[in-house]
Amino acid sequence: MDEAEQVQDGNGVTILDLFNAVRKHVITAVVTLVIVMVAICAYTFTRTPQYTATSELLATYRSSAAASGASSNAVELSSGANYINSQIQTYPQLIKTESVLQPVIDDLGLDTTVKELAASVTASNPDGTMLVDISVNDPDPKQASSIANSVAENLRKQVTSTIYSDEGDKIISPVNLTVVQQAYAPASPSSPNVKLNMAIGLVSGIVLGVMVALIKDLLDTRVRRDSDVTTVIDAPVLGSLSRNEAYVGTSPVIISRPASREAEEIRRLRTNVMFVLPDEPLSNVIVVTSAGPSEGKTTLSVNLATAFAENGSKVLLIDADVRNPSVSKALGIEGAVGLTHLITNRVSSHDAIQRYWKPNFHVLPAGKQTMNPSILLNSRAMKALVEQVSGAYDYVIIDTAPMQVANDAAVFAKEGPELLLVAGLGVTEKKLLRQTGRELSTLSIDPVGLAMNYGETEKPQKGGYYYYGDESDDNGRKRQIQHKKSEKMKKD
Template identity: 45%
Template sequence: MVSERNESESSVADGSTVESNQDSGLTIMDLLAAIRKHWAIAVSAFAVVLILVGAYTILATPQYTASSELYATYDNASADSESITDINTAGSYISTQIKSYPTLATTQAVLDPVISDLNLNMNVAELGKLITVSNPTNTMLIDISVETDSPAQSQQIANAVAESLSKTVKSSLYSSKNSPVKLAVVQKATLPTSPSSPNIKLNLLIGVLLGSIVGILAALLRDMTDTRLNSIQDLRRITGAPLLGSIPTSDAVSKAKPVVSDDPNSMVAEEYRRIRGNLSFIAPVEGTHSRLLIVTSTLPSEGKTSTSTNLAAAFAENGSRVLLIDADLRHPSISNKLEIDGSIGLSHVLSNQANVADAVQRYWKNDLHVMPAGPKPPNASLLLNSTLMEAMIQQALKQYDYVIVDTTPLDIAADAGMFGRISKGIVLVSGRGVCDKKELAESVAQLKNVNVPIIGTIFNFAEQHKSRKGNYYYYDSEGKKQERHAHAA
């Protein structure tokens, strides 16, 4: 018991720092959380991209590249001295001229002879797309590369273009009989022995990088468009309240009897005990030594009634005197949940048709009492906001250590806010995959407007996984993996 209280105290202390409701932007932790939540989508997107890149690599026609190289020199012997009197040096003249040769190499003057000599079935524009010509910086070199699906054709075209460019520069560009610039072929194209594309290693690397980016973006997009609450991190961010505990998905919770009494050695029962320990540190109602716990949720079906009944059983198990009240007069469920008689209950007491003793039933333990809701009244809000309701709670606090009130979800009625003003706060139950994040934010704002704080939150239907050792694990409020032996699950 001492160790449990110490653990609980530590949990409350760690979770008591209220986080801002304002989203400060995407962080690395948010990114990792999104990927972890939607890892299946991220992996699927990664696989699709990798498969597409792989298919392209396999199906693409192999291309072969052949390259030739020319070197530019100044032919002083054939130059017209009068035409170059303003040129300071031969080197600077060549540097000026050579910059235009890459463009010249793909013109009709150079390529028409190539098409004719090689009998190519293409026009100048089509041939030009196969040719890449460059002048490396600060050099007198012209590099010509040709890429086709035929090694022999790439070699032939690269050599033919080099020869044609050399002849064009020598005979057609200048006014003098011979060009002052001479292009000499210093490297003939050789026959390519392996394809230049597709580059399998490069494509695989691109596929991995692109797949990773697309996978991350897909996970983020899914997280941004997902309106349902799916993680403890989202719950803490939206509510700004400490986490009291998380209840993993379990068939045991849906049974009629509380799991604390029906399966006391289970992992789920231990989680309810951990929540019990955290709640034992909240302040008692002013003027009493008792604690009033108002349990509600944003939407129906988030598990607030299961939480209320199991918490009541957990406190009673610990020897406390407990009264559980079903104050959800619009959709009462505790009598059905516990399989007890619900014909007489709170609605009778508040309408002066029965006294408290007639409506309260003993359940499981001598000190665990339950007050069902009774029949649905037509004026639920009026009854719950009556002075008689408040007086009944104040009287109950004198007789019990814990009074637990199961109230209507916040999107249906504001009853929790009314009770919360008496208890100085409420306990909010949120179900993974059930609670809507926008509705949750509106509920938090609604409680803030009436100055009712959220004492703590309970994350219901949390995911649990099985480790290789056969043990079960889940992630706590700090994102840390918690593991329990299989026999305790």
């Protein structure tokens, strides 16, 4: 199944998909609309205005009986009507011939050729009538009417006399053309039609904008919004972490910047996680993973664990990503001894588990990789350790390998712990996310929630709400929190 077929699991594009695509790529859609409108405007307003003048002739049948003064019978009239109908069909081509147009050029003194004039002259026969409409387009409205009238007159002459003469002997034409409507100089141009062109441009721009947005969305291989993730993973979004340098370093933001917006993001995530955890055995064990690497799962794990510890809970943070240990680096602690040594009984829990920041915050680094990680993490010793720490701590946070690398997180979650899936906006590959979703669905594992990383930082609102000022520096200067008082308080 290719990328296009995987969209919506092969169910095609829905109206909701179009709406989401336009919402995500609204700038692209608007730019496309503007480009189309500019192009239509440029085409419309650079065209030379053309004026259309129309003259009209009526074709009647002149029978031989009528010519001699006798009355015509019904058969002859019917035959004459059929004859006129067949003749009228030739007039649109007849008016473009030299025999009709050259006299027009000569009479009006036009500086043009028969071929050029023919391009601006048209004739038509309205359905069910004996009428012939002759229309002429020209930049000059007066000249358009003059040409239309002259063409009508010369067509009349050709049909009623000239084409039926034989070496000077005039034969009465069975078709009689009479000018019933003179052409007059039009007051307004017939083209370009500004209103019509603008309407066409607007509709075309909107349709093309939606199509470009949809194509751009289909070709985008990374998730950009929460909805990109929730359409694949059926779980609530419990929190979002913004893209900020505050998360970079060897100290969680709650410790380094306790009054920052980023610290509040972590606290909000902690609170939401507490609310959604079920009251079941091992539900206080939270397994953190992501679909692919570099999505910020370790950063989220250490910050979430710190938030639980700040709240007074007894917390254990375990680095189970033994293939690529990151927790010790993120916290700036020694990680040479840890989980791998504890499970293999080479050290005791007293030697492997470290205290960090507060007495109620403990960390178990990954340690050095000594055997196959899958065998190690699927061992009975590991399961026993999870059950033991679940009873000894209020919350246990386990940072595991990305699902692309290994399904360790799924193995843990299958035994009872809750799974928290991290997605990095602009980083997570849609293909990997879909693969992760299918694997979790196959194993009947429902994530307790989703956490988004690398979101765009929103500007603080000042309309009566608290907002954050400058960050505190490394020397511990307090961060300033400003509050804009309401108008009522000002009056008081």
